[in-house]
Amino acid sequence: MRIPDLIQKKRDGGQHTEAELRTLILDYVNGQVPDYQVAAWLMAVFFKGMTAEETTYLTLAMAESGDMLDLSSLSHTVDKHSTGGVGDKTSLVLTPMLAALGLTVAKMSGRGLAHTGGTIDKLESIPGWSPVLADEPFLKQAREIGLALVGQSKNLAPADGLLYALRDVTATVDCLPLIASSIMSKKLAAGAKTIVLDVKVGSGAFMKTLEDGRKLAEAMVNIGKLSGRNVRAVLTDMETPLGFMTGNTLEVLEAISTLKGEGPEDLRELCLALAKETLLAEGFSEEEADRRPREVLKDGSALAKLRAFVASQGGDPRYIDDPSLFHVAPETVEVKAGQSGFIAHIEALKIGQALLVLGGGRETKGEAIDHSVGIELLHKIGDAVEAGQPIARIYHNQKGKDAAFTLVQEALRIDAAKPAEMPLILGHIS
Numbered sequence: 326m327r328i329p330d331l332i333q334k335k336r337d338g339g340q341h342t343e344a345e346l347r348t349l350i351l352d353y354v355n356g357q358v359p360d361y362q363v364a365a366w367l368m369a370v371f372f373k374g375m376t377a378e379e380t381t382y383l384t385l386a387m388a389e390s391g392d393m394l395d396l397s398s399l400s401h402t403v404d405k406h407s408t409g410g411v412g413d414k415t416s417l418v419l420t421p422m423l424a425a426l427g428l429t430v431a432k433m434s435g436r437g438l439a440h441t442g443g444t445i446d447k448l449e450s451i452p453g454w455s456p457v458l459a460d461e462p463f464l465k466q467a468r469e470i471g472l473a474l475v476g477q478s479k480n481l482a483p484a485d486g487l488l489y490a491l492r493d494v495t496a497t498v499d500c501l502p503l504i505a506s507s508i509m510s511k512k513l514a515a516g517a518k519t520i521v522l523d524v525k526v527g528s529g530a531f532m533k534t535l536e537d538g539r540k541l542a543e544a545m546v547n548i549g550k551l552s553g554r555n556v557r558a559v560l561t562d563m564e565t566p567l568g569f570m571t572g573n574t575l576e577v578l579e580a581i582s583t584l585k586g587e588g589p590e591d592l593r594e595l596c597l598a599l600a601k602e603t604l605l606a607e608g609f610s611e612e613e614a615d616r617r618p619r620e621v622l623k624d625g626s627a628l629a630k631l632r633a634f635v636a637s638q639g640g641d642p643r644y645i646d647d648p649s650l651f652h653v654a655p656e657t658v659e660v661k662a663g664q665s666g667f668i669a670h671i672e673a674l675k676i677g678q679a680l681l682v683l684g685g686g687r688e689t690k691g692e693a694i695d696h697s698v699g700i701e702l703l704h705k706i707g708d709a710v711e712a713g714q715p716i717a718r719i720y721h722n723q724k725g726k727d728a729a730f731t732l733v734q735e736a737l738r739i740d741a742a743k744p745a746e747m748p749l750i751l752g753h754i755s
């Protein structure tokens with residue numbers, strides 16, 4: 326099989342076989358196919374697309390290019406993936422809920438990059454908590470508590486790392502089959518039988534329109550079906566940040582209060598929707614999938630799972646019992662309403678960028694971050710505000726405070742008319 330023939334086949338609109346895609350990907354990872362040939366092939370894919378079968382074969386080849394986690398000793402393994410957003414602390418609430426529902430979450434999570442946050446950074450706000458666990462303790466904890474969460478220590482889907490870097494410099498990132506295979510290859514390699522995807526749509530997300538979000542969700546659900554996993558997706562709004570808090574420690578605080586049955590309505594709604602989708606995928610009835618997630622929030626069992634999980638990974642559980650122990654940046658500055666009216670828009674991207682300039686996020690991999698800084702929104706879209714009233718609070722340690730102030734000010738728009746209500750959940754794909 327000659328690589329120029331494969332490039333030509335795709336260039337001319339042909340369809341690859343499983344063997345062709347496997348050869349291309351595995352030989353590329355082994356260093357036998359140079360970047361320039363793969364770059365030409367990526368551009369051909371960009372213009373000619375891929376069928377559902379091709380996308381699945383590509384995904385499987387990428388998943389199998391490195392370690393495949395073996396979770397077969399665990400029962401009811403479930404995983405959740407968000408395509409990334411601002412203030413998205415859903416995993417911190419949802420994963421203990423799923424454990425309390427009797428499912429097993431043995432999950433690898435990422436760190437934040439650019440304006441989107443990462444679960445590992447958020448959890449590292451809890452003193453002592455470590456994202457590092459060897460294989461045996463990882464499986465044991467997942468079996469006993471139902472929840473173990475580690476950083477990306479394994480060599481999962483190395484083909485994706487190589488392809489992503491090449492896509493980045495060849496203008497082939499925004500190509501649906503390539504995005505779908507990139508996300509799903511890592512999820513398949515991570516081993517869970519059931520995968521629930523939160524596909525974010527809007528200015529703070531990777532997919533800017535509902536139509537694009539739906540196509541991506543359909544492609545990923547399809548890959549899951551064709552590769553023998555239970556995959557469902559929920560399309561959710563990411564025009565505005567989720568909840569009130571953005572920033573690592575602040576988000577942990579908001580997650581704890583949501584697990585106590587308090588917390589912001591939108592975060593609670595999303596966690597209930599994702600838990601329901603997971604239970605439906607696991608074969609529960611519609612009635613149970615609706616009822617049981619509410620129960621584990623109400624009876625404290627989800628919060629108890631978070632406490633046990635934190636303690637088991639070295640974290641100090643007193644912080645879960647008494648969140649006032651958390652260190653939040655002591656200096657604050659408030660953004661005030663420039664006019665009376667209604668909060669009409671809160672631009673997620675700008676809030677994410679404000680966190681970045683405060684030092685709470687990273688521009689490049691490996692940078693240290695300040696967990697204590699962040700932005701607290703004091704209002705949601707549709708709230709009436711008076712001129713001069715505080716509408717957001719910035720917690721800072723001096724770094725970037727002026728730039729963050731400008732960004733938060735720009736992110737918040739006030740109109741004279743009350744805006745139409747926007748739903749959070751935009752669709753379901755199964």
Ligand code: URA
Pocket residue numbers: 489498503504505507508531
């Ligand atoms: N996230 C990924 O993991 N891969 C992409 O290609 C896009 C978003």
